[in-house]
Amino acid sequence: MPELPEVETIRIGLSKKVLGLKIKDITVLSPKSFQGEIKDIQGKVVRDVFRRAKVLGVTLESDLTVLVHLKMTGQLIYQGETNLVGGHPTKDMVGEMPNRSTRVVITFSDDSKLFFNDQRRFGWMKVVRSNELGIMNNGFLNKLGPEPLDEEFSWQILKEKLLRRKTMPVKVAIMDQEIVSGVGNIYAAEAVFLAKIDPRKKVKDLTDQEVKRLHQGIIKSLQDGIRYGGSSREHYVNAEGQKGDFLDYAFVYGREGKECKLCQTKLLKIKQSGRGTVFCPLCQK
DNA sequence: TGCCCCCTGCAG
DNA sequence: CTGCAGGGGGCA
Numbered sequence A: 001m002p003e004l005p006e007v008e009t010i011r012i013g014l015s016k017k018v019l020g021l022k023i024k025d026i027t028v029l030s031p032k033s034f035q036g037e038i039k040d041i042q043g044k045v046v047r048d049v050f051r052r053a054k055v056l057g058v059t060l061e062s063d064l065t066v067l068v069h070l071k072m073t074g075q076l077i078y079q080g081e082t083n084l085v086g087g088h089p090t091k092d093m094v095g096e097m098p099n100r101s102t103r104v105v106i107t108f109s110d111d112s113k114l115f116f117n118d119q120r121r122f123g124w125m126k127v128v129r130s131n132e133l134g135i136m137n138n139g140f141l142n143k144l145g146p147e148p149l150d151e152e153f154s155w156q157i158l159k160e161k162l163l164r165r166k167t168m169p170v171k172v173a174i175m176d177q178e179i180v181s182g183v184g185n186i187y188a189a190e191a192v193f194l195a196k197i198d199p200r201k202k203v204k205d206l207t208d209q210e211v212k213r214l215h216q217g218i219i220k221s222l223q224d225g226i227r228y229g230g231s232s233r234e235h236y237v238n239a240e241g242q243k244g245d246f247l248d249y250a251f252v253y254g255r256e257g258k259e260c261k262l263c264q265t266k267l268l269k270i271k272q273s274g275r276g277t278v279f280c281p282l283c284q285k
Numbered sequence B: 001t002g003c004c005c006c007c008t009g010c011a012g
Numbered sequence C: 001c002t003g004c005a006g007g008g009g010g011c012a
Helices: A004-018 A130-143 A155-165 A185-194 A208-227
Strands: A023-028 A046-052 A055-060 A064-069 A074-079 A102-108 A113-118 A124-129 A268-272 A275-279
Touching: A004 A046, A004 A055, A004 A074, A004 A208, A055 A130, A064 A074, A064 A130, A124 A130, A155 A208, A185 A208, A185 A275
Parallel strands: none
Antiparallel strands: A023 A102, A046 A055, A055 A064, A064 A124, A074 A113, A102 A113, A268 A275
């Protein structure tokens, strides 16, 4: 899925489009992808769009929130008059929608639409009461680790969280949403590269200096991800259907077999917890 | 803490 | 055909 930078980019884009719009109707094309009562949110006005970790929340009036998790292949694409040039989609937009991956369509009272596409159907939308957010999903939302781009996220907090995962390889550990939230496979690989740490190194073997570098690496990689509009390996597009450019600037992700941008050594790819990890055997110790 | 699984489609 | 893909829940 989209990781923190992609979800944040969607949040920013959606905020500019849907605040104040009233939901007219909802079409659920894949029951698995939508949990909740459609009629509960019909006629409700959108008040806010927020993000926690990789979860997006659309706050409606009357104490209702629509939570969205895009998992691996989810897309949230808004189409209204402002997205069209001369009545035709701009060149960056995905094709006609709904398409074969469209799972839910929300139509607003001005007839603009929000499409939830998700090829693999891992993602979901669910309607919850806003005042129950903290206790949803067995406490999923409040079990999440700190937001890495918040002021309060310090290297000491990262160290404290990491200590609970003694033998876990560092790159796997920072993808654990209870340690730090929002980091996924792309930015985890980039963060350990920036920190010059071998992704296989066990958490308990990290020095304070390494934790400090890791802390900075996480923040830097996520900020760059947002700056370049996210990573579009395959599916990710922003709320207007446009791809992100971060992978053009990535040091390691997707670059196995190519030269390290810093030392020209050939980058290696290994598997950790079932996920691919690319790293530089010379820069990362 | 590690493995299997959810599901779909693409590249090799 | 096999393996792989921005995630993470459930289970031993």
